[in-house]
């Protein structure tokens with residue numbers, strides 16, 4: 280065990296940081312548009328079903344592994360399961376790079392939209408105008424890349440600051456603020472004339488739209504949104520003291536993340552219908568719809584600045600949690616200097632982000648397997664690496680390390696947990712079979 284390893288300042292701090300990791304672009308940007316392209320209500324139901332079936336159990340599994348080993352993903356799997364399992368940790372470190380490459384691009388858009396709102400641009404409720412403005416911005420060969428660079432720079436700055444004073448302090452203030460403003464915007468969206476159609480699209484399931492693809496997109500979204508499958512929750516758990524009650528912390532984090540996603544859907548989808556946008560517009564959906572919501576409310580410009588600022592911050596707290604596991608790996612296992620590691624890792628992510636940004640303009644035509652670099656990185660991490668990481672974690676905790684897992688989960692028997700056999704059952708059978716079935720049925724089609 281590493282001596283002098285930093286810890287969270289408090290249990291609340293840990294929960295806020297883990298929630299800060301979970302709540303990010305996945306909730307506000309990705310969830311509404313994935314729901315939109317998958318036909319609405321039925322997708323929401325399947326998404327929630329997967330969270331209940333094994334999302335919570337997997338989040339908890341990662342936290343237990345991390346807290347027990349008090350190490351980064353590679354070190355933790357190696358310490359608890361031997362060299363054979365270290366690969367799961369490596370997979371996570373690799374996944375972090377893939378995710379950040381497109382994450383910083385979208386996060387950069389949020390920064391740009393703060394500036395735009397400050398300038399009073401984007402003031403329109405006309406879909407054509409807003410779509411054109413978004414298209415013109417993201418296809419620019421320079422500006423979005425500069426914003427992405429700025430964003431990864433900010434992320435690196437926080438990660439250099441360390442755990443309690445860097446990551447924890449910010450999350451404690453900003454997460455509650457984000458929820459408040461989400462609620463205000465939901466209230467506005469729901470009272471727009473024509474919102475009802477969007478509401479029924481979102482809440483009334485139409486099962487004729489369900490295919491294997493729906494399950495596949497839902498499972499990817501669950502992993503991405505809950506930050507599971509790449510060792511983020513594991514790493515955050517590793518900074519937690521051994522007295523905390525993990526199950527309740529895990530449940531709180533999952534609940535907060537799910538509320539944020541459901542609220543984001545309630546904010547975007549009614550507005551999509553009220554203003555006549557196309558719900559399957561893809562990655563631009565949030566960025567073209569929200570300005571219309573702002574333009575239709577009193578003090579819209581103020582809300583716009585506030586909202587994109589909070590979204591950028593939510594993205595920042597998530598990006599920090601994607602960067603931290605790989606940094607922890609190089610620092611713990613190779614004894615590298617933290618600051619230098621952060622800088623190098625951030626530069627690599629930035630370089631990977633350049634083609635992702637150019638995917639919307641200059642390099643739009645360069646595709647691999649029919650996907651641009653941006654889509655490829657999104658697909659690779661969300662549709663393959665995270666579910667595979669989650670599958671292996673479930674197999675590790677459910678089969679290879681089951682007895683110690685239950686023991687450590689209960690703080691060496693101090694907590695009464697009559698349901699822990701159920702948790703292990705989920706990790707043994709439900710999660711692996713569920714993930715495998717969804718992956719194989721979509722990929723082999």
Ligand code: PHE
Nearest residue numbers: 301303304305306503504506
């Ligand atoms: N959960 C984050 C979001 O919703 C993204 C993330 C994925 C963070 C994987 C950490 C690990 O934006």
